[in-house]
Amino acid sequence: MAAINRDDVAHLARLAHIEMSAEELDRMAGELAVIVDSVKSVSEAAGDDVPATSHPIPLTNVFREDVVGHTFTAEQSLSGAPDAYEGRFKVPAILDED
Amino acid sequence: MSVDATLSFEEAMEKYDPVLGFEVHVELNTKTKMFSSAPNVFGDEPNTNVNEVDLGMPGVLPVVNRTAIESSIKIGLALNCTIAETCRFARKNYFYPDTPKNFQTSQYDEPIAYDGYLDIELSDGTVFRVEIERAHMEEDAGKLTHMGGSAGRIQGADYSLVDYNRSGVPLVEIVTKPIQGAGSRAPELAKAYVAAVREIVKNLGVSDAKMERGNVRCDANVSLRPHGRERFGIRSETKNVNSLRAVEHAVRYEIQRHAAVLDSGEPVIQETRHWHEDTRSTTSGRAKSDADDYRYFPEPDLVPIVASREWVEELRATLPEPPADRRKRLQADWGYSDLEFRDVVNAGVMDEIEETIAAGAAATVARKWWMGEIVGRAKNADVDPGQLGVKPETIVELNKMVEAGKINNKMAAEVLDGVLAGEGTPAEIVEKRGLAVVSDDGPLLEAIDAALAAQPDVADKIRAGKLQAIGAIVGGVMKATRGQADAGRVKELILQRLGVEG
DSSP states (O other): OSSSSSSHHHHHHTTTOOOOHHHHHHHHHHHHHHHHHHHHHHHHHSOTTOOOOSSSSOOOEEEEOOOOOOOOOHHHHTOOOEEEEEEEEEEEEOOOOO | OOOOOOOOOEEEEEEEEEEEEEEEEEOOSSOOOOSSSSBBSSSOOOTSSSSSTTTTTTOOOEEEEEHHHHHHHHHHTTOOOEEEEEEEEEEEEEOOTTTTTTEEEOOOOOEEEEEEEEEEOOOOOEEEEEEEEEEEEEEEEOOOEEEEESOOSSTSSSEEEEEEETTEEEEEEEEOOOBBOOOOGGGHHHHHHHHHHHHHHHHHTOOOOOOGGSSSEEEEEEEETTTTOSOOOOOOEEEEEEHHHHHHHHHHHHHHHHHHHHHHHHHOOOOOEETTTTTEEEEEEEEOOGGGGOOOEEEETTTOOOOOHHHHHHHHHTTTOOOOHHHHHHHHEEEEOHHHHHHHHTOHHHHHHHHHHHTTTOOOHHHIIIIIIIIHHHHHHOOOGGGOHHHHHHHHHHHHHHHHSSOHHHHHHHHHHHHHTTTTOHHHHHHHHHOOOBHHHHHHHHHHHHHHHHOOOOHHHHHHHHHHHHHHHHHHHHHHTOOOOOHHHHHHHHHHHOEEEO
Protein backbone atom coordinates (compact mmCIF):
# COMPACT_ATOMS: atom_id res chain seq x y z
CA MET A 1 0.00 0.00 0.00
CA ALA A 2 1.32 3.39 -0.99
CA ALA A 3 2.55 5.65 1.82
CA ILE A 4 1.63 8.77 -0.12
CA ASN A 5 -1.82 9.95 -1.15
CA ARG A 6 -3.35 12.84 -3.03
CA ASP A 7 -3.65 15.04 0.09
CA ASP A 8 0.03 14.54 0.84
CA VAL A 9 0.92 15.64 -2.67
CA ALA A 10 -1.32 18.71 -2.42
CA HIS A 11 0.32 19.58 0.92
CA LEU A 12 3.83 19.21 -0.47
CA ALA A 13 2.94 21.19 -3.58
CA ARG A 14 1.73 24.03 -1.42
CA LEU A 15 4.87 23.97 0.74
CA ALA A 16 7.02 23.95 -2.39
CA HIS A 17 4.98 26.76 -3.97
CA ILE A 18 4.05 24.61 -6.97
CA GLU A 19 0.65 25.16 -8.52
CA MET A 20 -0.90 21.86 -9.57
CA SER A 21 -4.20 21.08 -11.25
CA ALA A 22 -6.56 18.35 -10.03
CA GLU A 23 -5.38 16.03 -12.80
CA GLU A 24 -1.74 16.69 -12.00
CA LEU A 25 -2.34 15.92 -8.33
CA ASP A 26 -4.00 12.63 -9.20
CA ARG A 27 -1.27 11.65 -11.61
CA MET A 28 1.56 12.70 -9.28
CA ALA A 29 0.03 10.84 -6.33
CA GLY A 30 0.14 7.68 -8.44
CA GLU A 31 3.69 8.27 -9.68
CA LEU A 32 5.07 9.18 -6.27
CA ALA A 33 3.44 6.13 -4.76
CA VAL A 34 5.37 3.95 -7.19
CA ILE A 35 8.61 5.75 -6.31
CA VAL A 36 7.99 5.41 -2.58
CA ASP A 37 7.37 1.69 -3.06
CA SER A 38 10.55 1.37 -5.07
CA VAL A 39 12.58 3.08 -2.38
CA LYS A 40 11.01 0.73 0.15
CA SER A 41 12.27 -2.24 -1.84
CA VAL A 42 15.77 -0.80 -1.78
CA SER A 43 15.48 -0.22 1.99
CA GLU A 44 14.55 -3.86 2.47
CA ALA A 45 17.75 -4.96 0.75
CA ALA A 46 19.83 -3.34 3.51
CA GLY A 47 19.94 -5.26 6.78
CA ASP A 48 19.88 -3.74 10.28
CA ASP A 49 23.66 -3.76 10.28
CA VAL A 50 23.82 -1.22 7.44
CA PRO A 51 23.51 2.34 8.78
CA ALA A 52 21.60 4.95 6.84
CA THR A 53 23.83 7.19 4.78
CA SER A 54 23.39 10.68 3.40
CA HIS A 55 26.61 10.81 1.40
CA PRO A 56 27.77 7.97 -0.83
CA ILE A 57 31.42 9.09 -0.84
CA PRO A 58 33.40 8.26 2.32
CA LEU A 59 34.62 11.80 2.77
CA THR A 60 34.52 13.99 5.90
CA ASN A 61 35.82 17.35 7.11
CA VAL A 62 36.13 19.23 3.86
CA PHE A 63 37.06 22.63 5.24
CA ARG A 64 38.09 26.05 4.06
CA GLU A 65 40.50 28.26 6.03
CA ASP A 66 38.95 31.45 7.42
CA VAL A 67 40.45 33.76 4.80
CA VAL A 68 38.49 36.46 2.98
CA GLY A 69 38.02 35.84 -0.73
CA HIS A 70 36.17 37.60 -3.54
CA THR A 71 33.00 39.63 -3.14
CA PHE A 72 30.49 41.28 -5.45
CA THR A 73 29.82 44.98 -5.81
CA ALA A 74 26.24 46.02 -5.09
CA GLU A 75 25.72 46.42 -8.86
CA GLN A 76 26.92 42.87 -9.50
CA SER A 77 24.77 41.50 -6.67
CA LEU A 78 21.67 43.18 -8.04
CA SER A 79 22.36 42.56 -11.73
CA GLY A 80 19.86 39.70 -11.88
CA ALA A 81 17.32 41.13 -9.46
CA PRO A 82 13.79 41.61 -10.85
CA ASP A 83 13.58 44.83 -8.83
CA ALA A 84 15.98 46.82 -6.68
CA TYR A 85 16.05 50.03 -4.69
CA GLU A 86 19.00 51.86 -3.14
CA GLY A 87 21.40 48.97 -3.40
CA ARG A 88 18.97 46.43 -2.05
CA PHE A 89 16.67 43.78 -3.49
CA LYS A 90 13.08 44.98 -3.60
CA VAL A 91 10.52 42.29 -2.81
CA PRO A 92 6.78 42.22 -2.11
CA ALA A 93 5.91 42.53 1.59
CA ILE A 94 5.09 39.04 2.81
CA LEU A 95 2.85 38.90 5.85
CA ASP A 96 2.62 35.15 5.91
CA GLU A 97 5.74 34.57 7.99
CA ASP A 98 7.99 36.62 10.21
CA MET B 1 -4.03 46.97 18.15
CA SER B 2 -5.89 45.45 21.08
CA VAL B 3 -4.20 45.25 24.43
CA ASP B 4 -4.04 41.84 26.06
CA ALA B 5 -5.32 41.35 29.58
CA THR B 6 -2.72 40.60 32.23
CA LEU B 7 -2.76 39.54 35.87
CA SER B 8 -0.39 41.09 38.36
CA PHE B 9 2.85 39.16 38.56
CA GLU B 10 2.16 38.28 42.19
CA GLU B 11 -1.27 36.85 41.41
CA ALA B 12 0.11 34.92 38.44
CA MET B 13 2.75 33.40 40.71
CA GLU B 14 0.16 32.48 43.34
CA LYS B 15 -1.85 30.51 40.80
CA TYR B 16 0.67 29.16 38.33
CA ASP B 17 4.12 27.65 37.96
CA PRO B 18 6.15 28.97 35.00
CA VAL B 19 8.26 26.79 32.70
CA LEU B 20 10.83 28.52 30.51
CA GLY B 21 12.92 27.61 27.52
CA PHE B 22 15.41 29.64 25.52
CA GLU B 23 16.89 29.62 22.07
CA VAL B 24 19.88 31.90 21.98
CA HIS B 25 21.50 32.62 18.62
CA VAL B 26 25.14 33.60 18.75
CA GLU B 27 26.80 35.16 15.71
CA LEU B 28 30.41 34.03 15.45
CA ASN B 29 33.09 36.63 14.76
CA THR B 30 34.95 34.65 12.12
CA LYS B 31 36.56 36.67 9.34
CA THR B 32 34.41 34.97 6.72
CA LYS B 33 30.99 33.40 6.46
CA MET B 34 29.95 29.89 7.39
CA PHE B 35 29.95 28.50 3.85
CA SER B 36 31.52 31.22 1.71
CA SER B 37 34.71 33.28 1.74
CA ALA B 38 32.80 36.59 1.76
CA PRO B 39 33.68 38.79 4.76
CA ASN B 40 31.65 38.59 7.96
CA VAL B 41 31.48 42.32 8.70
CA PHE B 42 28.69 44.36 10.29
CA GLY B 43 27.33 47.56 8.85
CA ASP B 44 28.89 47.82 5.39
CA GLU B 45 27.23 49.02 2.20
CA PRO B 46 24.30 46.63 1.48
CA ASN B 47 24.92 43.60 -0.73
CA THR B 48 28.69 44.05 -0.95
CA ASN B 49 29.84 41.45 1.60
CA VAL B 50 28.42 38.69 -0.53
CA ASN B 51 29.39 36.39 -3.34
CA GLU B 52 27.55 33.81 -5.40
CA VAL B 53 27.21 31.38 -2.47
CA ASP B 54 25.52 33.92 -0.18
CA LEU B 55 23.13 34.96 -2.94
CA GLY B 56 22.09 31.36 -3.52
CA MET B 57 23.05 31.31 -7.20
CA PRO B 58 22.38 28.06 -9.02
CA GLY B 59 25.20 25.54 -9.17
CA VAL B 60 27.38 27.00 -6.42
CA LEU B 61 28.99 24.88 -3.75
CA PRO B 62 29.28 25.80 -0.07
CA VAL B 63 32.51 25.00 1.80
CA VAL B 64 32.60 24.87 5.59
CA ASN B 65 34.68 27.40 7.52
CA ARG B 66 37.09 25.45 9.78
CA THR B 67 37.31 28.26 12.32
CA ALA B 68 33.52 28.36 12.64
CA ILE B 69 33.52 24.63 13.47
CA GLU B 70 36.24 25.16 16.07
CA SER B 71 34.35 28.09 17.61
CA SER B 72 31.21 25.95 17.76
CA ILE B 73 33.06 23.14 19.51
CA LYS B 74 34.50 25.63 22.00
CA ILE B 75 31.01 26.93 22.76
CA GLY B 76 29.81 23.35 23.23
CA LEU B 77 32.66 22.63 25.64
CA ALA B 78 32.10 25.84 27.60
CA LEU B 79 28.44 24.80 28.00
CA ASN B 80 29.56 21.43 29.41
CA CYS B 81 28.17 19.63 26.37
CA THR B 82 29.16 16.38 24.73
CA ILE B 83 30.71 17.05 21.32
CA ALA B 84 29.30 14.79 18.61
CA GLU B 85 31.86 12.44 17.04
CA THR B 86 30.13 12.93 13.72
CA CYS B 87 27.46 15.36 12.71
CA ARG B 88 25.91 16.74 9.54
CA PHE B 89 24.31 19.79 8.09
CA ALA B 90 20.72 19.72 6.89
CA ARG B 91 18.51 21.87 4.73
CA LYS B 92 15.62 23.61 6.44
CA ASN B 93 13.25 24.42 3.60
CA TYR B 94 11.09 27.52 3.58
CA PHE B 95 10.26 30.38 1.25
CA TYR B 96 11.05 33.81 2.54
CA PRO B 97 13.09 36.61 0.96
CA ASP B 98 15.65 36.64 3.80
CA THR B 99 16.97 33.35 2.43
CA PRO B 100 17.75 33.47 -1.29
CA LYS B 101 18.36 29.70 -1.52
CA ASN B 102 14.87 28.95 -0.21
CA PHE B 103 16.47 26.87 2.50
CA GLN B 104 18.64 27.63 5.50
CA THR B 105 21.64 25.40 5.99
CA SER B 106 21.34 24.22 9.58
CA GLN B 107 21.69 21.10 11.67
CA TYR B 108 18.70 18.95 12.46
CA ASP B 109 18.98 15.58 14.16
CA GLU B 110 22.76 15.73 14.61
CA PRO B 111 23.82 18.88 16.45
CA ILE B 112 27.54 19.36 16.99
CA ALA B 113 27.06 19.67 20.77
CA TYR B 114 24.40 18.29 23.12
CA ASP B 115 23.50 17.47 26.74
CA GLY B 116 25.22 20.27 28.60
CA TYR B 117 24.42 22.59 31.46
CA LEU B 118 25.17 26.00 32.81
CA ASP B 119 25.11 26.98 36.48
CA ILE B 120 23.55 30.41 36.74
CA GLU B 121 24.18 32.57 39.78
CA LEU B 122 21.31 34.88 40.66
CA SER B 123 21.83 38.29 42.24
CA ASP B 124 21.53 36.97 45.79
CA GLY B 125 24.01 34.16 45.16
CA THR B 126 21.48 31.37 44.57
CA VAL B 127 22.79 28.95 41.94
CA PHE B 128 20.30 27.57 39.43
CA ARG B 129 21.29 24.85 36.95
CA VAL B 130 19.98 25.33 33.40
CA GLU B 131 20.27 22.22 31.26
CA ILE B 132 21.34 22.61 27.65
CA GLU B 133 19.57 20.40 25.13
CA ARG B 134 21.84 21.17 22.20
CA ALA B 135 24.00 23.73 20.43
CA HIS B 136 23.87 23.49 16.67
CA MET B 137 25.46 25.34 13.77
CA GLU B 138 23.59 27.23 11.10
CA GLU B 139 23.80 30.35 8.98
CA ASP B 140 22.22 33.74 9.55
CA ALA B 141 19.65 35.13 7.11
CA GLY B 142 19.61 38.42 5.21
CA LYS B 143 18.17 41.58 6.70
CA LEU B 144 14.73 42.77 5.63
CA THR B 145 13.58 46.36 5.94
CA HIS B 146 9.86 46.85 5.57
CA MET B 147 8.95 50.02 3.69
CA GLY B 148 5.76 52.02 3.71
CA GLY B 149 2.95 51.28 6.14
CA SER B 150 3.59 52.08 9.78
CA ALA B 151 6.99 52.61 11.34
CA GLY B 152 8.95 49.84 9.69
CA ARG B 153 6.68 47.05 10.90
CA ILE B 154 5.59 44.47 8.38
CA GLN B 155 1.91 45.08 9.10
CA GLY B 156 0.77 47.39 6.32
CA ALA B 157 4.15 47.50 4.60
CA ASP B 158 4.09 48.07 0.85
CA TYR B 159 7.33 46.26 0.06
CA SER B 160 10.52 45.07 1.68
CA LEU B 161 14.17 45.72 0.89
CA VAL B 162 16.75 42.99 1.35
CA ASP B 163 20.42 43.25 2.25
CA TYR B 164 22.23 39.89 2.09
CA ASN B 165 25.40 41.04 3.88
CA ARG B 166 24.31 39.08 6.98
CA SER B 167 23.33 36.08 4.88
CA GLY B 168 25.62 33.17 5.71
CA VAL B 169 27.14 34.65 8.87
CA PRO B 170 27.94 31.68 11.13
CA LEU B 171 25.46 31.14 13.96
CA VAL B 172 25.40 28.79 16.88
CA GLU B 173 21.92 28.23 18.28
CA ILE B 174 21.88 27.18 21.92
CA VAL B 175 18.67 25.47 23.03
CA THR B 176 17.84 24.78 26.68
CA LYS B 177 15.79 21.93 28.06
CA PRO B 178 12.55 23.07 29.73
CA ILE B 179 13.53 25.08 32.80
CA GLN B 180 11.33 24.16 35.76
CA GLY B 181 11.23 25.30 39.35
CA ALA B 182 12.32 28.91 38.87
CA GLY B 183 9.00 30.18 40.28
CA SER B 184 8.86 33.92 40.83
CA ARG B 185 12.53 34.20 39.95
CA ALA B 186 11.82 33.18 36.34
CA PRO B 187 12.26 36.71 34.88
CA GLU B 188 15.52 37.23 36.78
CA LEU B 189 16.78 33.78 35.79
CA ALA B 190 15.95 34.51 32.14
CA LYS B 191 18.08 37.62 32.20
CA ALA B 192 20.90 35.95 34.11
CA TYR B 193 20.94 32.98 31.72
CA VAL B 194 21.25 35.11 28.60
CA ALA B 195 23.86 37.26 30.36
CA ALA B 196 25.84 34.11 31.21
CA VAL B 197 25.74 32.85 27.62
CA ARG B 198 26.84 36.24 26.36
CA GLU B 199 29.64 36.35 28.91
CA ILE B 200 30.83 32.88 27.90
CA VAL B 201 30.97 33.52 24.16
CA LYS B 202 32.66 36.87 24.75
CA ASN B 203 35.17 35.27 27.10
CA LEU B 204 35.86 32.55 24.51
CA GLY B 205 36.54 35.27 21.96
CA VAL B 206 34.27 33.54 19.43
CA SER B 207 31.66 36.32 19.20
CA ASP B 208 31.62 40.08 19.57
CA ALA B 209 28.60 39.39 21.79
CA LYS B 210 27.00 42.81 21.27
CA MET B 211 23.28 42.38 21.77
CA GLU B 212 22.50 45.80 20.30
CA ARG B 213 24.05 44.59 17.05
CA GLY B 214 22.23 41.29 17.12
CA ASN B 215 25.35 39.23 17.84
CA VAL B 216 23.38 37.53 20.61
CA ARG B 217 19.63 37.13 20.08
CA CYS B 218 17.14 35.44 22.32
CA ASP B 219 13.82 33.74 21.68
CA ALA B 220 12.04 33.17 24.99
CA ASN B 221 9.53 30.36 25.48
CA VAL B 222 7.10 30.67 28.36
CA SER B 223 4.30 28.42 29.56
CA LEU B 224 2.34 28.15 32.78
CA ARG B 225 0.81 25.21 34.59
CA PRO B 226 -1.17 25.04 37.81
CA HIS B 227 1.05 24.36 40.84
CA GLY B 228 1.59 20.66 41.34
CA ARG B 229 0.78 19.62 37.79
CA GLU B 230 3.54 17.86 35.89
CA ARG B 231 2.30 18.32 32.33
CA PHE B 232 3.47 21.53 30.69
CA GLY B 233 1.04 24.20 29.57
CA ILE B 234 0.93 25.53 26.02
CA ARG B 235 3.84 27.83 25.30
CA SER B 236 4.36 31.04 23.43
CA GLU B 237 7.65 31.94 21.82
CA THR B 238 8.66 35.61 22.04
CA LYS B 239 11.07 36.39 19.25
CA ASN B 240 14.14 38.57 19.08
CA VAL B 241 14.26 39.87 22.58
CA ASN B 242 17.46 41.75 22.15
CA SER B 243 18.63 43.25 25.39
CA LEU B 244 19.13 41.71 28.81
CA ARG B 245 16.55 44.02 30.30
CA ALA B 246 14.06 43.09 27.58
CA VAL B 247 14.56 39.37 28.29
CA GLU B 248 13.55 39.91 31.90
CA HIS B 249 10.61 42.12 30.97
CA ALA B 250 9.35 39.85 28.19
CA VAL B 251 9.31 36.77 30.39
CA ARG B 252 7.55 38.68 33.13
CA TYR B 253 4.98 40.07 30.71
CA GLU B 254 4.26 36.70 29.10
CA ILE B 255 3.76 35.09 32.52
CA GLN B 256 1.23 37.81 33.36
CA ARG B 257 -0.51 37.47 29.99
CA HIS B 258 -0.70 33.68 30.08
CA ALA B 259 -2.11 33.81 33.60
CA ALA B 260 -4.92 36.10 32.45
CA VAL B 261 -5.71 33.84 29.48
CA LEU B 262 -5.82 30.73 31.68
CA ASP B 263 -7.89 32.53 34.31
CA SER B 264 -10.48 33.38 31.68
CA GLY B 265 -10.85 29.67 30.94
CA GLU B 266 -9.42 29.97 27.43
CA PRO B 267 -6.49 27.89 26.21
CA VAL B 268 -3.20 29.66 25.48
CA ILE B 269 -2.54 29.74 21.75
CA GLN B 270 0.77 28.28 20.65
CA GLU B 271 2.19 31.14 18.66
CA THR B 272 5.05 33.48 18.01
CA ARG B 273 4.88 36.76 19.93
CA HIS B 274 6.66 39.97 19.03
CA TRP B 275 8.30 41.98 21.80
CA HIS B 276 7.79 45.76 21.77
CA GLU B 277 10.27 47.69 23.85
CA ASP B 278 8.20 50.89 23.76
CA THR B 279 5.08 49.41 25.37
CA ARG B 280 6.91 46.60 27.17
CA SER B 281 4.42 44.11 25.86
CA THR B 282 4.08 41.45 23.18
CA THR B 283 1.71 41.16 20.27
CA SER B 284 0.54 38.09 18.44
CA GLY B 285 2.71 37.03 15.53
CA ARG B 286 2.08 33.89 13.65
CA ALA B 287 0.27 30.83 14.97
CA LYS B 288 2.00 27.48 14.63
CA SER B 289 0.86 26.04 11.31
CA ASP B 290 1.82 23.47 8.74
CA ALA B 291 4.00 26.16 7.17
CA ASP B 292 6.41 25.05 9.89
CA ASP B 293 6.84 21.79 8.01
CA TYR B 294 10.44 22.45 7.06
CA ARG B 295 11.09 19.08 5.40
CA TYR B 296 14.64 18.84 6.74
CA PHE B 297 16.95 16.57 4.85
CA PRO B 298 20.73 16.05 4.90
CA GLU B 299 22.61 18.74 2.94
CA PRO B 300 24.01 16.83 -0.03
CA ASP B 301 26.66 19.48 -0.81
CA LEU B 302 28.38 19.26 2.57
CA VAL B 303 30.08 16.12 3.83
CA PRO B 304 29.80 15.09 7.50
CA ILE B 305 31.93 16.69 10.21
CA VAL B 306 34.01 14.31 12.29
CA ALA B 307 35.31 15.78 15.53
CA SER B 308 38.08 13.42 16.59
CA ARG B 309 38.63 13.22 20.33
CA GLU B 310 42.18 14.53 19.81
CA TRP B 311 40.84 17.62 18.05
CA VAL B 312 38.26 18.21 20.77
CA GLU B 313 40.91 17.88 23.50
CA GLU B 314 43.22 20.25 21.63
CA LEU B 315 40.42 22.80 21.56
CA ARG B 316 39.54 22.18 25.20
CA ALA B 317 43.13 22.98 26.13
CA THR B 318 42.79 26.42 24.54
CA LEU B 319 39.68 27.39 26.53
CA PRO B 320 40.08 30.43 28.78
CA GLU B 321 39.17 30.29 32.45
CA PRO B 322 35.36 30.02 32.71
CA PRO B 323 33.74 33.26 33.90
CA ALA B 324 32.35 31.65 37.08
CA ASP B 325 35.79 30.30 38.05
CA ARG B 326 37.33 33.65 37.27
CA ARG B 327 34.90 35.36 39.62
CA LYS B 328 35.81 32.97 42.44
CA ARG B 329 39.51 33.58 41.85
CA LEU B 330 39.17 37.35 41.71
CA GLN B 331 37.11 37.50 44.89
CA ALA B 332 39.75 35.47 46.73
CA ASP B 333 42.60 37.58 45.30
CA TRP B 334 40.93 40.84 46.21
CA GLY B 335 39.76 39.77 49.65
CA TYR B 336 36.23 41.11 49.17
CA SER B 337 33.41 39.72 51.28
CA ASP B 338 30.62 37.83 49.46
CA LEU B 339 28.38 40.86 49.73
CA GLU B 340 31.05 43.30 48.53
CA PHE B 341 31.89 41.10 45.59
CA ARG B 342 28.26 40.51 44.60
CA ASP B 343 27.66 44.26 44.65
CA VAL B 344 30.65 44.72 42.38
CA VAL B 345 29.37 42.07 39.94
CA ASN B 346 25.82 43.40 39.98
CA ALA B 347 27.09 46.92 39.39
CA GLY B 348 28.94 45.57 36.34
CA VAL B 349 32.39 46.86 37.33
CA MET B 350 34.32 43.63 37.92
CA ASP B 351 36.40 43.97 34.74
CA GLU B 352 37.04 47.63 35.47
CA ILE B 353 38.20 46.90 39.00
CA GLU B 354 40.49 44.16 37.69
CA GLU B 355 42.04 46.62 35.22
CA THR B 356 42.40 49.26 37.92
CA ILE B 357 44.19 46.82 40.20
CA ALA B 358 46.41 45.77 37.29
CA ALA B 359 47.26 49.44 36.79
CA GLY B 360 48.61 49.57 40.33
CA ALA B 361 45.71 50.34 42.69
CA ALA B 362 45.07 48.32 45.86
CA ALA B 363 41.91 46.17 45.75
CA THR B 364 40.20 48.26 48.44
CA VAL B 365 41.12 51.49 46.64
CA ALA B 366 39.77 50.22 43.30
CA ARG B 367 36.50 49.16 44.91
CA LYS B 368 36.15 52.44 46.80
CA TRP B 369 36.49 54.45 43.60
CA TRP B 370 34.30 52.33 41.34
CA MET B 371 31.53 51.60 43.81
CA GLY B 372 31.73 54.87 45.74
CA GLU B 373 32.23 57.39 42.97
CA ILE B 374 31.86 56.05 39.46
CA VAL B 375 28.79 53.78 39.67
CA GLY B 376 26.66 56.68 40.94
CA ARG B 377 27.91 59.00 38.20
CA ALA B 378 27.17 56.34 35.57
CA LYS B 379 23.66 55.93 36.93
CA ASN B 380 23.05 59.65 36.66
CA ALA B 381 24.37 59.65 33.10
CA ASP B 382 22.31 56.50 32.32
CA VAL B 383 25.28 54.56 30.93
CA ASP B 384 27.19 51.48 32.03
CA PRO B 385 29.98 52.39 34.47
CA GLY B 386 32.59 51.08 32.03
CA GLN B 387 31.29 53.44 29.34
CA LEU B 388 31.75 56.56 31.45
CA GLY B 389 35.33 56.81 30.23
CA VAL B 390 37.21 56.54 33.52
CA LYS B 391 40.68 55.13 32.84
CA PRO B 392 42.37 52.90 35.44
CA GLU B 393 45.41 55.21 35.29
CA THR B 394 43.24 58.15 36.38
CA ILE B 395 42.15 56.33 39.51
CA VAL B 396 45.71 55.30 40.31
CA GLU B 397 46.91 58.89 39.88
CA LEU B 398 44.07 60.34 41.98
CA ASN B 399 44.72 57.84 44.73
CA LYS B 400 48.45 58.62 44.75
CA MET B 401 47.66 62.30 45.21
CA VAL B 402 45.32 61.51 48.10
CA GLU B 403 47.86 59.22 49.75
CA ALA B 404 50.61 61.81 49.35
CA GLY B 405 48.36 64.31 51.07
CA LYS B 406 48.25 66.63 48.06
CA ILE B 407 44.49 66.50 47.84
CA ASN B 408 41.80 65.02 50.04
CA ASN B 409 38.98 62.65 49.04
CA LYS B 410 36.50 65.43 48.49
CA MET B 411 38.86 67.22 46.12
CA ALA B 412 39.69 63.95 44.38
CA ALA B 413 36.01 63.49 43.55
CA GLU B 414 35.97 67.00 42.13
CA VAL B 415 39.07 66.26 40.05
CA LEU B 416 37.38 63.13 38.72
CA ASP B 417 34.47 65.25 37.53
CA GLY B 418 37.00 67.48 35.80
CA VAL B 419 38.65 64.52 34.08
CA LEU B 420 35.25 63.27 32.88
CA ALA B 421 34.43 66.76 31.61
CA GLY B 422 37.58 66.58 29.51
CA GLU B 423 39.52 69.25 31.38
CA GLY B 424 42.75 67.28 31.33
CA THR B 425 44.77 64.95 33.53
CA PRO B 426 44.24 64.93 37.30
CA ALA B 427 47.50 66.85 37.82
CA GLU B 428 46.46 69.51 35.34
CA ILE B 429 43.05 69.91 36.94
CA VAL B 430 44.49 70.19 40.46
CA GLU B 431 46.77 72.92 39.11
CA LYS B 432 44.07 74.71 37.13
CA ARG B 433 41.47 74.69 39.89
CA GLY B 434 43.96 75.49 42.62
CA LEU B 435 42.94 72.37 44.48
CA ALA B 436 45.81 71.72 46.80
CA VAL B 437 45.48 70.65 50.39
CA VAL B 438 46.78 73.38 52.66
CA SER B 439 49.82 71.66 54.13
CA ASP B 440 51.79 74.76 54.96
CA ASP B 441 51.52 74.79 58.74
CA GLY B 442 51.33 78.59 59.00
CA PRO B 443 47.77 79.13 57.71
CA LEU B 444 46.70 75.90 59.42
CA LEU B 445 47.96 77.01 62.81
CA GLU B 446 46.19 80.30 62.37
CA ALA B 447 42.92 78.49 61.68
CA ILE B 448 43.51 76.07 64.57
CA ASP B 449 44.14 78.87 67.03
CA ALA B 450 40.97 80.58 65.87
CA ALA B 451 38.96 77.36 66.24
CA LEU B 452 40.38 76.67 69.71
CA ALA B 453 39.63 80.21 70.80
CA ALA B 454 36.06 79.91 69.50
CA GLN B 455 35.45 76.69 71.43
CA PRO B 456 37.41 76.95 74.69
CA ASP B 457 35.32 74.24 76.40
CA VAL B 458 36.21 71.76 73.67
CA ALA B 459 39.88 72.72 74.01
CA ASP B 460 39.65 71.95 77.73
CA LYS B 461 38.08 68.54 77.07
CA ILE B 462 40.92 67.63 74.72
CA ARG B 463 43.49 68.80 77.29
CA ALA B 464 41.75 66.56 79.80
CA GLY B 465 42.32 63.58 77.51
CA LYS B 466 38.92 63.37 75.77
CA LEU B 467 40.50 62.99 72.36
CA GLN B 468 37.25 62.22 70.56
CA ALA B 469 36.25 65.86 71.08
CA ILE B 470 38.94 66.83 68.57
CA GLY B 471 36.43 66.39 65.72
CA ALA B 472 34.75 69.69 66.54
CA ILE B 473 38.03 71.60 66.22
CA VAL B 474 39.01 69.75 63.01
CA GLY B 475 35.59 70.63 61.64
CA GLY B 476 36.13 74.28 62.42
CA VAL B 477 39.52 74.24 60.69
CA MET B 478 38.14 72.50 57.61
CA LYS B 479 35.38 75.08 57.41
CA ALA B 480 37.85 77.92 57.69
CA THR B 481 40.07 76.43 54.96
CA ARG B 482 37.07 75.55 52.77
CA GLY B 483 37.93 71.86 52.94
CA GLN B 484 41.44 72.29 51.63
CA ALA B 485 43.23 71.15 54.77
CA ASP B 486 44.75 67.71 55.29
CA ALA B 487 42.63 66.43 58.19
CA GLY B 488 45.41 64.15 59.47
CA ARG B 489 47.91 66.99 59.69
CA VAL B 490 45.31 69.23 61.35
CA LYS B 491 44.81 66.64 64.11
CA GLU B 492 48.54 66.41 64.72
CA LEU B 493 48.88 70.17 64.96
CA ILE B 494 45.90 70.55 67.35
CA LEU B 495 47.39 67.99 69.72
CA GLN B 496 50.80 69.69 69.50
CA ARG B 497 49.20 73.06 70.18
CA LEU B 498 47.45 71.74 73.28
CA GLY B 499 50.47 69.75 74.43
CA VAL B 500 48.58 66.46 74.37
CA GLU B 501 50.13 63.13 73.34
CA GLY B 502 48.23 61.67 70.37
